[in-house]
Amino acid sequence: MNSSDFAKRYVSFYKELKTWKNIKVIPEVKKRVIRFAKETRKRKEEEIRIEKEQRRKLEEYQRKSRIAEGRCQYCGGKFSFFGKTCKNCGRKKDY
Numbered sequence: 001m002n003s004s005d006f007a008k009r010y011v012s013f014y015k016e017l018k019t020w021k022n023i024k025v026i027p028e029v030k031k032r033v034i035r036f037a038k039e040t041r042k043r044k045e046e047e048i049r050i051e052k053e054q055r056r057k058l059e060e061y062q063r064k065s066r067i068a069e070g071r072c073q074y075c076g077g078k079f080s081f082f083g084k085t086c087k088n089c090g091r092k093k094d095y
């Protein structure tokens, strides 16, 4: 390798290094990372929201079907014949 080849390689390497260190690249990458984190969090929140909604619907359905069957809406237990309280959890029949 003669000195001019060395100089060329050095220059090209130096240019590449400058590209990697380019200050404009860093905020762009940072922006992308932040955007990704936000999207991930949003998706997670959306999943939690859907899960809650599904659980709420299930509970609502369970409650309605228990009422329809004349059972305690909270635990599905049977009511005592005279007291009108749940034999299982002791709550009053409130519907």
Ligand SMILES: [Zn+2]
Binding pocket: 072, 073, 074, 075, 076, 077, 086, 087, 088, 089, 090, 091
């Ligand atoms: Zn009950």
